[in-house]
Amino acid sequence: MSLEWALGDVHEVVSSEIPDRVMLVHGGERRTFREVNDRARALASFLTGRGFGAFRERGGLERWEAGQDRIAILAYNTPEHVEALLGCWKARVVPCNVNYHYTPGEVADLLRRIGARGAAYDHRLHDKLQGIVDELDLLIELGGESGLPRLPGALDAEEALTLGAASPVTVASSPDDLYMACTGGTTGHPKAVMWRQGDIFVAGMGGADDMDEATLRARARRGAGTWFPTSPLMHVAAQWTALLAANLGATVVLHDDARPFDVRTILATAARERATMMTIVGDAYARPMIEELRRAPYDLSSLAVLGTGGTPTSYEAKRALLELLPHVTIRDGYGASEIGVMASGDTAADASTPQAFTPSDSARLLSGDRIRFLDVGEDEIGWVARTGHVPLGYLNDAAATESTFPRVDGERVAIPGDRARYTPDGRVVLLGRDSLVVNTGGEKVFVEEVEDVLKRHDDVLDALVVGRPSERFGQEVTAIVQLRADCDPRPGELREWCRARLAAYKAPRAFVFVERVERHPSGKANYQWARETSGQATEAV
Numbered sequence: 001m002s003l004e005w006a007l008g009d010v011h012e013v014v015s016s017e018i019p020d021r022v023m024l025v026h027g028g029e030r031r032t033f034r035e036v037n038d039r040a041r042a043l044a045s046f047l048t049g050r051g052f053g054a055f056r057e058r059g060g061l062e063r064w065e066a067g068q069d070r071i072a073i074l075a076y077n078t079p080e081h082v083e084a085l086l087g088c089w090k091a092r093v094v095p096c097n098v099n100y101h102y103t104p105g106e107v108a109d110l111l112r113r114i115g116a117r118g119a120a121y122d123h124r125l126h127d128k129l130q131g132i133v134d135e136l137d138l139l140i141e142l143g144g145e146s147g148l149p150r151l152p153g154a155l156d157a158e159e160a161l162t163l164g165a166a167s168p169v170t171v172a173s174s175p176d177d178l179y180m181a182c183t184g185g186t187t188g189h190p191k192a193v194m195w196r197q198g199d200i201f202v203a204g205m206g207g208a209d210d211m212d213e214a215t216l217r218a219r220a221r222r223g224a225g226t227w228f229p230t231s232p233l234m235h236v237a238a239q240w241t242a243l244l245a246a247n248l249g250a251t252v253v254l255h256d257d258a259r260p261f262d263v264r265t266i267l268a269t270a271a272r273e274r275a276t277m278m279t280i281v282g283d284a285y286a287r288p289m290i291e292e293l294r295r296a297p298y299d300l301s302s303l304a305v306l307g308t309g310g311t312p313t314s315y316e317a318k319r320a321l322l323e324l325l326p327h328v329t330i331r332d333g334y335g336a337s338e339i340g341v342m343a344s345g346d347t348a349a350d351a352s353t354p355q356a357f358t359p360s361d362s363a364r365l366l367s368g369d370r371i372r373f374l375d376v377g378e379d380e381i382g383w384v385a386r387t388g389h390v391p392l393g394y395l396n397d398a399a400a401t402e403s404t405f406p407r408v409d410g411e412r413v414a415i416p417g418d419r420a421r422y423t424p425d426g427r428v429v430l431l432g433r434d435s436l437v438v439n440t441g442g443e444k445v446f447v448e449e450v451e452d453v454l455k456r457h458d459d460v461l462d463a464l465v466v467g468r469p470s471e472r473f474g475q476e477v478t479a480i481v482q483l484r485a486d487c488d489p490r491p492g493e494l495r496e497w498c499r500a501r502l503a504a505y506k507a508p509r510a511f512v513f514v515e516r517v518e519r520h521p522s523g524k525a526n527y528q529w530a531r532e533t534s535g536q537a538t539e540a541v
Helices: 007-017 032-047 079-090 104-114 121-131 156-166 197-204 214-223 236-247 263-270 281-294 315-322 398-404 447-453 491-499 527-538
Strands: 022-025 029-032 069-073 096-097 116-122 138-142 176-183 192-198 224-230 251-253 279-280 305-308 329-336 340-346 356-359 362-368 382-386 418-422 428-433 438-440 441-443 461-468 473-482 510-514
Touching: 007 032, 007 079, 007 197, 007 214, 007 236, 022 032, 029 032, 029 315, 032 079, 032 156, 032 197, 032 418, 032 441, 069 079, 069 104, 079 096, 079 116, 079 138, 079 236, 079 329, 104 116, 104 176, 116 121, 116 329, 116 418, 121 138, 138 156, 156 510, 176 197, 192 197, 197 236, 197 340, 224 236, 236 251, 236 279, 279 473, 281 315, 281 461, 315 329, 340 382, 362 418, 438 527, 441 447, 447 461, 447 491, 461 527, 473 527, 491 510, 510 527
Parallel strands: 022 251, 069 096, 069 116, 116 138, 224 251, 224 279, 279 305, 305 329, 473 510
Antiparallel strands: 022 029, 176 192, 329 340, 340 356, 356 428, 362 382, 382 418, 418 428, 438 441, 461 473
């Protein structure tokens, strides 16, 4: 029988081994592993005392069913956010991440979809719960006194912790307990991806098969420096980075995402806290960082690794960062809510395949018809798939569960929808999300490949590519481009730039030049906006 872990139990072991090491840094506030664990335990006791927890064990459920109470977490990057996650897991309650950019109507819709019984929310976000507050059994306000009116029936988090600490209760967690990730809903309504905690620990938070307690403790004693995930914890990329770091015994610096994005604050924080590892999200983070590093000096001598993920970072941006930070390794990560962290690659002087990754043992490619696994050397464009530790399914959605997590050759796999091919040496070249493919004249164009080529042009600051209706081709490749200051629009030149580096059918036939390419706060592309904007495009052919 393999050795597996529940997430709350991992934190208990690590905290007992390094209780006095700083776990969380937020501005001038610092909390040790012991302090965070004590507060999470108190929250767990409070939740258990209020009747929250598991009501049906995993063995009696379908893959898309949940047998544990759900609590929505609507919060900025604060220590209380992390403590709420840990406290829920220790109580066998499922915390569910909620995008704080949603409208009250969208928040209410999501909470109903996931069947939330309660919410732990930042006091500055209380208005987001207006549409559902009367339907929740429990409201916990994070962040202390704010001067803002408290929602009816809401309890201050410190009061809840005091009550929980006064009546401690320990609940035996299980690796079968759920970890839930609510997706962004870019292709429709958000979905809730359900993992067993024993699986997501291995797939995204630093675990390994048959990892024992002695290994956990030894790893925690060694530590892993200071990690600085700069994106919001409401997205799984930052959440997994923070929890992975804590599970390794590292100190986690939390970026204050309640304020507008400010690269100067990010770089100053990395310098002040002597960050050894920092993560960013694509060109939306990388390009302002490049401009600021060129403008002013920052002492980033302690920084060893700069991780990128969530959305592709262009080769040109990575090359510029390496010139500015020659001592740093830039590490691309590939993952998704449905597959965990599945591949990585260090940027090298290889401009021909900038999105080539070294796959993990769990990463495979499926044939186009999804009935067999491809072998290295086959020149077919396939589907990225994860094997081994994969999610259970989507909450309350049997059809989507069977479609995204089917069985292939008797093995259950996760297929997030990305297309890719093998290189001769066994690496994986990501081509992009299948839902974003432009079908032009019978040829398929993966938009991220074209975007990367466009962003290598000296005049281009950012770009998105979509398909717009075409009477002749069905769809035509259309680029929405943000130029650098004082650069003139030259659609013909940009098209020829692409034609020199890509097959002719992939080169954009029409262009829109905008003051700013719109992206979501996470840094990911806003393709809905791009499609709407594409109607303004001017033909370059």
